[in-house]
Amino acid sequence: MVWFETILVVLTLLTGVIWLLDKLFFAKRRAARDGLLDEEPVLVDYSRAFFPVLALVLVLRSFVAEPYKIPSSSMMPNLLIGDFILVNKFAYGLRLPINNQKFIAVGEPKRGDVVVFKPPFDPNNNWIKRIIGLPGDRITFQGNTVYINGQALAYQTLGTYSGRGLPYGVDQASELEEQLPGRPHKVLEALDRFSGEGEWVVPAGHYFVMGDNRDNSEDSRLWPTTHFLPEENLRGKAFLIWLNCEGWFCKDGFDASRIGHGIQ
Template identity: 45%
Template sequence: MSSFFTHIGTDFASILFVLTIVTGVLWVLDRFKLEPARKSVAAAAGTEPAKANWLVDFGRQFFPVIAAVFLLRSFVVEPFRIPSGSMIPTLRVGDFILVNRFAYGLRCPVGDCKLLALGEPKRGDVVVFRYPVDPKMDFIKRVIGLPGDTVRYVGKQLTVNGQLLSQELLGEFEGSPVLRYREDYQGVVHEILQNPDRPPQDFEFTVPEGQYFMMGDNRDGSSDSRYWGTVPEAYLKGRAFLIWMSWDAEASRPALSRIGGSIR
């Protein structure tokens, strides 16, 4: 079960960047050349200045709005929607979340370059990143292994650098045979799901430098680093921190109890 996002899309960043540049050029052109020329002609003729053509007028009016959205989305906070269940029970289908875009440094709006290093992922962070197999897609998972960490998964229990992550059984998940556990990862307490009908996929892996090992909280229902490998540092987009809206598709109404919930 994949956990990619069907938000407006990675390509939207490129589209927004181009729109910002185009409308910005039109705004500057009109502000410093075309508008003064229109006023000069009108003053000489004793008439009101002519209106700008529709394209210039579009750039002049929408540049501030487009630029503000571009800067906010690129460097501060970005919204995403969760369409699949690989992070259940932490995140559910229909959750709309906010992602801190500067948690791991200011990055170029388009491309993989980093403008300013401000922080690094911590074990247990819930992170949005570009899917290594198809970088046009965005995934969300929990950071399990940092560069250099040795991750061991035996009998559906995680050990990181020799430290076993404690698990407390909470019972069945919403009447299904899937079991719900409370897991403590160095103080990051969160819930996970395990399906006892699914056989364990035991492994031991050392995370390469500059890479991160990701897993979904729905341990037996997640496509993650166990299947497609680690995530390069350059592909990190930000840390998920808030559910600002949630929609219950079955009930066709907002899931009010989830709105405003912090993400751990």
């Protein structure tokens, strides 16, 4: 969230400035006055201790990998509520913390990537979906089938979903494998909640994103102000589940079997 990034940046800068000013000026003045180095003021002592830790966390979180927790069922069956994931922060270019401004271009999103982003109508929160449409694509969703540039995707029925995590009001859902070019993956269909039909042409610099839980996902099909995700709102590419834990202190369950699963 923006508030956490802001606090982290402010604390890192503040402790760094205090430590640097003391090292360059105040420590020398104390030595010149007394002929020896006095005990450091408490504020300087804390700044010297915390600055390296805060700086390391800021660099890793901003430019290497950032942890997120899955809060909803929209990416089932591949991501469950309570999954803690890692997001590659340099896959699509290095970005500044807080304002998310890209300053080094590295790569571009590919069809099928699972991405974390800030939706254009909710910039203070992070969402996660799968990229279905690239700039210039014509995306159609009809009869619970995705069409890309007029070509229907193929689906293999795997049966009735028997795992955990179905949202309230959904007794059962069909589990299928969607043959997205270059990235086949599982999706869920709950036919009693079918919605989101339409056709969209993805503009330059934007992407069309959908949840894998097709009938329980607030994604590009249903967004109120725009159906497209701007490139500058991307936060990174999800690549690993490192923990699954529901509720405070895992009071609602801990699933060790999900640790280390890659995100397809």
